[in-house]
Amino acid sequence: MALxxxxxxxxxxxxxxxxxxxxxxxxxxxxxxxQPLLPDVIGVSARLPRSVPADAVxxxxxxxxxxxxxxxxxxxxxxxxxxxxxxxLVPAVSTAPTGSTGTRLVxxxxxxxxxxxxxxxxxxxxxxLIAYACxxxxxxxxxxxxxxEPRALPKLVLAIVPAVLTxxxxxxxxLVALAASGVRRAGVVGGVALVLNxxxxxxxxxxxxxxxxxxxxxxxxxARAENxxxxxxSVPASRAIPLVPVFTLAFVVLALLGxxxxxxxxxxxxxxxxxxxxxxxVVLALLGTLPFGADVLRWLVATVPGxxxxxxxxxWVALWAVPFALGLALAVEQAARYLRERWQRVALFAAAxxxxxxxxxxxxxxxxxxxxxxxxxxxxxxxxxxLADDPxxxxxxxxxxxxxxSYRAFAWNDYRPMHDPAPRFLPRGVVIGDTLYVDGAPxxxxxxxxxxxxxxxxxxxxxxxVGVGWVLVEHGTPGDVDPAxxxxxxxxxxxxxxxxxxxxxxxxxxxxxxxxxAPVLVADGVAVLLIGxxxxxxxxxxxxxxxxxxxTSEVEGVRWPxx
Numbered sequence: 001m002a003l004x005x006x007x008x009x010x011x012x013x014x015x016x017x018x019x020x021x022x023x024x025x026x027x028x029x030x031x032x033x034x035q036p037l038l039p040d041v042i043g044v045s046a047r048l049p050r051s052v053p054a055d056a057v058x059x060x061x062x063x064x065x066x067x068x069x070x071x072x073x074x075x076x077x078x079x080x081x082x083x084x085x086x087x088x089l090v091p092a093v094s095t096a097p098t099g100s101t102g103t104r105l106v107x108x109x110x111x112x113x114x115x116x117x118x119x120x121x122x123x124x125x126x127x128x129l130i131a132y133a134c135x136x137x138x139x140x141x142x143x144x145x146x147x148x149e150p151r152a153l154p155k156l157v158l159a160i161v162p163a164v165l166t167x168x169x170x171x172x173x174x175l176v177a178l179a180a181s182g183v184r185r186a187g188v189v190g191g192v193a194l195v196l197n198x199x200x201x202x203x204x205x206x207x208x209x210x211x212x213x214x215x216x217x218x219x220x221x222x223a224r225a226e227n228x229x230x231x232x233x234s235v236p237a238s239r240a241i242p243l244v245p246v247f248t249l250a251f252v253v254l255a256l257l258g259x260x261x262x263x264x265x266x267x268x269x270x271x272x273x274x275x276x277x278x279x280x281x282v283v284l285a286l287l288g289t290l291p292f293g294a295d296v297l298r299w300l301v302a303t304v305p306g307x308x309x310x311x312x313x314x315x316w317v318a319l320w321a322v323p324f325a326l327g328l329a330l331a332v333e334q335a336a337r338y339l340r341e342r343w344q345r346v347a348l349f350a351a352a353x354x355x356x357x358x359x360x361x362x363x364x365x366x367x368x369x370x371x372x373x374x375x376x377x378x379x380x381x382x383x384x385x386x387l388a389d390d391p392x393x394x395x396x397x398x399x400x401x402x403x404x405x406s407y408r409a410f411a412w413n414d415y416r417p418m419h420d421p422a423p424r425f426l427p428r429g430v431v432i433g434d435t436l437y438v439d440g441a442p443x444x445x446x447x448x449x450x451x452x453x454x455x456x457x458x459x460x461x462x463x464x465x466v467g468v469g470w471v472l473v474e475h476g477t478p479g480d481v482d483p484a485x486x487x488x489x490x491x492x493x494x495x496x497x498x499x500x501x502x503x504x505x506x507x508x509x510x511x512x513x514x515x516x517x518a519p520v521l522v523a524d525g526v527a528v529l530l531i532g533x534x535x536x537x538x539x540x541x542x543x544x545x546x547x548x549x550x551x552t553s554e555v556e557g558v559r560w561p562x563x
Contacts, residue, residue: 011079022373029124043203046449083112085136102349107329131169142180206515258327281319397469403479467510
């Protein structure tokens with residue numbers, strides 16, 4: 001019971017203020033009471049599918065569960081599942097009943113209380129938190145598949161599924177699965193990875209644009225130095241403490257020393273694969289800070305479609321998390337064996353478990369008020385209903401949100417920076433500005449439709465001619481709106497926080513930048529079929545016999561050994 005209680009305690013200590021009523025709206029963590037099921041949620045839009053299939057999953061969940069409840073379940077579940085999986089992995093990687101409770105707890109805290117978790121939480125990257133929470137479970141089932149255990153393959157697939165909510169999360173999870181399962185299973189695992197990630201890579205490949213990113217984003221998203229140690233220990237604020245690099249180096253050394261113990265328990269090959277993959281993740285995280293590395297990244301994102309996944313290099317540190325947590329825990333376990341007194345061993349495990357929390361206080365209590373739930377003003381509900389109930393023709397007309405920017409800082413949300421919620425709240429396609437500003441420097445966007453609307457607004461052109469039938473003005477957030485533009489529109493609703501205008505005249509058909517619907521639906525269907533098949537294979541009590549998931553069957557080229 002100690003390990004589950006520890007995992008729940010980590011979640012409560014980090015998220016206590018977040019779990020009250022309302023939504024946490026901060027940077028990219030913008031969820032709504034009920035997200036409409038529009039083509040955008042499966043990647044059939046002018047935007048690149050960076051939130052696919054996360055938006056589709058959330059839209060489906062909010063048809064039966066209120067969005068604020070879903071948000072809390074997501075965050076709490078991720079904060080519990082990650083440490084729980086890491087702690088369970090300690091005895092799971094041993095061929096003997098070793099792995100004391102103290103070792104498990106050290107691994108759990110070392111995995112669940114990290115700068116990566118804090119950074120992704122405060123940036124609102126909830127799908128990354130889910131992917132991160134899946135990695136220990138992926139390693140466990142990947143090792144089981146390497147050993148040839150029955151039903152390991154379908155369970156590995158199911159462990160990967162929550163991680164593929166976004167492209168980067170899917171790539172990270174599948175790399176870890178390949179490292180854990182080994183070369184002999186690479187074909188099967190690689191095929192599974194291709195199918196599970198199809199909901200985002202198929203619309204990305206079929207996108208009408210070039211799927212290229214601005215090279216300026218490399219420097220904007222590169223790790224920053226917070227103290228004398230450089231970018232290695234950057235983010236969050238507590239990393240600026242001068243002694244933090246010393247403790248960070250000490251933990252890394254211990255984790256590396258623990259790799260020898262890990263190799264003795266799971267085998268040299270899987271331990272080496274996980275360690276090399278983790279080192280590669282650290283290199284990718286630091287690549288944008290190196291002169292030659294920055295040049296390479298700039299060339300890649302500007303030349304190779306989809307290489308924009310590499311621009312936020314710090315997310316690849318997640319690849320180092322599992323070998324780090326396991327190595328640190330096993331090193332502490334080995335050190336404890338040299339202590340004669342029980343109280344000394346208990347004290348050592350307690351100090352090792354508490355140290356990550358002491359060195360990273362920023363994560364506690366939602367960043368000590370940095371994250372607090374709020375409620376959407378009623379204007380949002382009213383505008384959504386007006387758009388949904390409009391009886392006139394042109395129900396597919398798009399909405400342009402003004403000020404024309406991607407991020408907001410509303411007074412009702414205490415001016416916290418947040419992504420514009422309109423695309424996830426309103427029952428129509430919404431066009432928002434996609435130019436991103438980092439430290440005041442503009443980073444050009446990737447949405448071709450947004451660029452078309454931007455040119456139309458700049459030249460006082462006809463919005464109706466580019467398929468825009470509505471204009472939403474959001475009040476109480478920085479940005480300017482041209483009064484002359486509003487004078488040409490028909491007011492439909494005026495509220496304290498939102499005003500809705502109708503574009504008069506005929507609304508033409510917008511230029512099609514989105515990928516075709518049919519192949520995207522096929523990709524989604526194949527992925528869902530694989531997931532459903534694996535659910536049946538993993539948990540249905542199939543009778544023994546040929547053709548079943550039993551001790552004599554062959555599935556996906558893997559022969560299950562006798563149990």
